[in-house]
Every structure is written in C-alpha cells, then in structure tokens.
Amino acid sequence: QLQLQESGPGLVKPSETLSLTCTVSGGSISSSSYYWGWIRQPPGKGLEWIGSVYYSGSPHYNPSLKSRVTISVDTSKNQFSLWLSSVTAADTAVYYCANANNMIPARWYFDLWGRGTLVTVSS
Amino acid sequence: QSVLTQPPSVSAAPGQKVTISCSGSSSNIGNNYVSWYQQLPGTAPKVLIYDNNKRPSGIPDRFSVSKSGTSATLGITGLRTGDEADYYCGTWDYSLSAWVFGGGTKLTVL
Numbered sequence: 321q322l323q324l325q326e327s328g329p330g331l332v333k334p335s336e337t338l339s340l341t342c343t344v345s346g347g348s349i350s351s352s353s354y355y356w357g358w359i360r361q362p363p364g365k366g367l368e369w370i371g372s373v374y375y376s377g378s379p380h381y382n383p384s385l386k387s388r389v390t391i392s393v394d395t396s397k398n399q400f401s402l403w404l405s406s407v408t409a410a411d412t413a414v415y416y417c418a419n420a421n422n423m424i425p426a427r428w429y430f431d432l433w434g435r436g437t438l439v440t441v442s443s
Numbered sequence: 444q445s446v447l448t449q450p451p452s453v454s455a456a457p458g459q460k461v462t463i464s465c466s467g468s469s470s471n472i473g474n475n476y477v478s479w480y481q482q483l484p485g486t487a488p489k490v491l492i493y494d495n496n497k498r499p500s501g502i503p504d505r506f507s508v509s510k511s512g513t514s515a516t517l518g519i520t521g522l523r524t525g526d527e528a529d530y531y532c533g534t535w536d537y538s539l540s541a542w543v544f545g546g547g548t549k550l551t552v553l
Binding site for chain 2: 372421425430431436
C-alpha cells in the first residue's frame with residue numbers, strides 16, 4: 321500500500337528557498353498511473369494546489385506560483401521534491417504531498433496524501 | 444477568492460441530511476470531473492468522491508453527489524458527530540490550466 325511522507329525544514333527565512341521532499345513507500349514512483357505533487361494550506365485557511373508532475377516530466381504548476389515553483393522526481397530514491405523560491409510570510413502553511421490519480425489532469429483526484437508538514441517563513 | 448464557491452459553513456442535527464454546494468463555471472465544473480474531500484480536524488484531507496459521483500472503497504453511501512451544469516452538490520445523510528469536518532470540492536480548470544479547490548465548508552453537527 322502506497323504511503324507518502326514529507327520531510328524538510330520547518331522554518332525558512334524570508335527571501336530564501338523552501339525545499340521539501342516526499343518519500344514514496346510501498347510502491348514505485350515510476351507508476352504509470354500517477355502524477356506526484358504538492359498542496360498547501362495556510363493556517364486556518366483552505367487548500368491550494370501548488371503543482372503536480374509525472375515521473376518522466378510534464379509538470380503542471382499553479383499559475384499564481386509558477387514563476388517560483390519547481391517540482392522534480394528522483395526515481396532512484398523514490399522521492400519527489402518541491403522548491404519554492406523567494407518566500408514570504410504568505411507562504412507559511414502546512415504542505416502536503418499528494419498523488420493525482422489519473423494521467424489526464426481533467427480527471428485527476430488526490431487519493432493519497434502525506435500527513436503534512438508545517439513550514440513557517442520568519443526571520 | 445476561490446474559483447469554486449462553497450458556503451463557509453453548514454449545520455444540521457444528528458441523523459439529518461445536509462447538502463454542500465460547489466459552484467463554478469463552464470471552464471471547470473461544467474466540463475470536468477469533480478472530486479470532494481473531507482478534512483477532519485488536525486488531519487490531512489481524504490477523498491470522499493471522485494469522477495463526479497464515485498466513492499472509493501470504505502466510503503459509505505451516506506455520501507453522494509449530484510451535478511448539474513456548472514454546480515455540484517455533496518449530500519450527507521444520517522449525520523453523525525464524526526462527520527464534523529471541513530469539506531472541499533475540486534476540479535481542473537481549462538482556462539487557468541490549473542487544479543482548483545473550493546474555499547471549503549465547515550460542517551457542524553449540532
């Protein structure tokens with residue numbers, strides 16, 4: 321059974337780059353059926369999709385974050401990672417890694433989530 | 444402000460039925476599949492409904508969805524205190540080329 325686990329610093333300074341990794345266990349990240357990505361939730365607020373990427377490429381990013389976001393997959397480690405540059409306090413949130421089940425974005429649904437990790441942006 | 448509009452909160456008594464609406468447009472709900480998520484306090488979201496009206500294994504048939512035009516509605520029957528949670532709709536938006544979530548609805552079981 322697939323499981324996802326986020327890891328990374330819980331505190332990032334303003335203007336620096338946030339970096340998180342999601343480790344996939346119980347299966348291969350190279351599965352042909354999934355996109356792998358990130359969703360965040362500021363404290364007390366709703367969910368915001370950050371982006372999703374197929375293991376061999378084809379990233380899809382939220383247009384509002386696209387200029388600052390990179391998501392990549394490391395098949396050798398069965399991990400995928402998020403980089404968000406030039407962070408501000410507005411980027412403080414719980415970050416979830418999640419898989420999008422389906423190859424077609426119009427048919428995506430997120431059926432597997434990590435437990436989430438709180439990242440605070442503060443000096 | 445979210446592309447998909449949900450009521451901020453709904454409430455009903457145990458055993459009753461409640462509905463949660465999700466309103467969008469032709470670029471999202473009107474032409475794409477909708478999924479719904481339940482987020483219990485302090486936990487990660489969990490998919491309740493996908494492909495408009497399909498339930499993953501383990502999700503009871505107390506949860507159902509109807510879709511009409513550019514809106515979708517989640518219905519929950521036989522309410523239990525354990526159903527108290529935040530509920531989110533989501534879908535792909537062709538115009539934005541992005542996945543979008545509704546703003547979320549907090550369900551209170553009185």
